[in-house]
Amino acid sequence: MEQRAVMAEPIVDDRVIKACQAGDREAFRLLFESYKDRVFSIAVYSFGGDEAAASDVSQQIFLKLMTSITQFRGDSAFTTWLYRLVVNACTDEQRKRRRFLNFGKSIPVTVVGERRPQEKRFAKLELADSVQAAIQELKPKLRMPILLRYVDDLSYEEIAGALGCSRGTVASRLNRGHQALARKLGHLRNEVVLGE
Amino acid sequence: MFSEHVSKKLSAYCHGEVDSAESRQIAEHLIACNWCRTQYEEIRLGVKLAQRLPQVSAPDSLWFEVQAGLAKANDSSVRPFSFGGWRPQLAGVMAGLVLVIAVGAFWFYLRETRPFWEVARLNGAPRIGSSLMNEKGRLAVGQWLETDSGSRAQIDVGTIGQVEIDPNTRVRLVETKATEHRLELARGKMSARIWAPPRLFFVDTPAGVAADLGCAYTLEVDDEGAGLLHVTSGWVALQLKDRESMVPAGASCATRPGVGPGTPYFDDATEVFRRALARLDFQPGTQETKIPDLDLLLMDARPRDTLTLWNLLGRVEGNDRVRVYERIAGFSPPPEGVTREGVLQLNEQMLQLWKDKLETTWSQQSFGRFGKAWIKIWTGALGRVKSEDGKK
Secondary structure (H helix, E strand, O other): OOEEOOOOOOOOOHHHHHHHHOOOHHHHHHHHHHHHHHHHHHHHHHOOOOHHHHHHHHHHHHHHHHHHHHHOOOOOOHHHHHHHHHHHHHHHHHHHHHHHHHOOOOOOOOOHHHOOOHHHHHHHOOHHHHHHHHHHOOOHHHHHHHHHHHOOOOOHHHHHHHHOOOHHHHHHHHHHHHHHHHHHOHHHHHHHHHOO | OOOOOOHHHHHHHHOOOOOHHHHHHHHHHHHHOHHHHHHHHHHHHHHHHHOOOOEEOOOOHHHHHHHHHHHHHHHHOOOOOOOOOOOHHHOOHHHHHHHHHHHHHHHHHHHHHOOEEEEEEEEOOOEEOOEEOOOEEEEEOOOEEEOOOOOEEEEEEOOOEEEEEOOOOEEEEEEEEOOEEEEEEEEEEEEEEEOOOOOOEEEEEOOEEEEEOOOEEEEEEOOOOOEEEEEEEOEEEEEEOOEEEEEEOOEEEEEEOOOEEOOOEEOOOOHHHHHHHHHHHHOOOOOOOOHHHHHHHHHHOOHHHHHHHHHHHOOOOHHHHHHHHHHHHHHOOOOOOOOHHHHHOOOHHHHHHHHHHHHHHHHHHHHHHHHHHHHHHHHHHHHHHHHHHHHO
16 A cells, blocks of 8 residues: 655645536646545545555545536535545445445455454554554544544544534544544554654 | 543644633643543544554546546436435435335346446456455446456456456456447456457556457556557557557557557567667657667667657657658668658658558568458558547
């Protein structure tokens, strides 16, 4: 999994949005380039590191974005609108996967992060990999606020807009998410402190 | 002071998402309250851990996939199917049930009626969509087939041929109908054997479309989207927008995203020749900086390499074109009716006449007595392949 420590700042403004609404391909490309890594990252962490599934969902998200951007009226920030699409697409896909499993599908969906025993995996992976693995094991409702905060650098207000909940709920879920991470990875406390 | 713990506000406090008065109040409380301080240390560790979460780069093929999906959606005037608008919690129980049944039935109907290709597992555990496949499987339009490092698969392309999928490869069935069969190769390697008439089988890659003209070939795409086509029999057209290379048996052609296909070359050309050609095709530089590579290429060219030289005529300019012309003419002078000036001005008719003469050299070793027949097929197909430009 190729990783990028620093994300590119989006240069999407109202003019780009309007150009996209007018069907300008170059503007779409700019929009895509600005958000592709953020969207893909959310998807890849939402599907246990399964890059193929993440790629499919990211494709759906950008297709949806392109085909429905004319419906964006600017009542909320564009990022709120975009991340609502991202959250909905990831949630829908997770529901679909759960439904297939509930129907007794004989071959379970393979999740990359589940291939090895937890202890063995944590012992071998680097710190960043351990964090990824722990994030992937969080419940979706705790995981998504963490991803939006740390992968996409959204404020509580923006996260609340994307998730369709209150700011207080975001604060509460982040609290629980942080606690869960600390409990799962408490043994790495020294590495985190030394790495500061 | 201890009547109201601040533990629920600690993440917001760490993120600076509380106002200054509340922040001061929380800080004072933490000094005095051991329990909240313990909670704070735990949450602060959680914050520091989460800050280690790296962003993941989207694959380069994603834009291409989005474009392909958009083109397909536009073509069919049908918006991509999505469960996005489904909100069962907002509907009554009965309405929800009806909706689920209707959507489920529709989904299964679509799934069962989508055109598909038969896939056979050759090794390991290939996946179709998100499911591991058994010995046999079906690859429906829109579905991805993916192999890992230990798996291979074979696809029956309707009744017109077969495609073998090597390890670490990702392909998608884009279209299959009587007049067109189209596969997308996002990464990895595939080998195709097609026995149908030309122009029926296409492979989309991030750096061009390979159009089969009745042949066998291998096609590779790396993680950057760069491709390499190697033709083992017949002809293949490799195209991106207006840039096109016709590649005969025994020859290869590289292709790069944003550039398109390079110049075809025979695999038995010298290494010096091939390296110089790669630099000419894809390395950034001016006409002046590329002169040494052109020198090497012309020096190492053999009569059979007029395949490359003829294709280069339209890709170089000025004195470089004159030098390429002279080199080809040294191997095989232009036939009657073809003038130096006409060739240098890229007169299509003259170029074609000269090419007809040169092709006997190109096809000698690869086709024998069938060479002429292939050339006729290829010539007839050329115009129609160009009409596929809109697909990219």
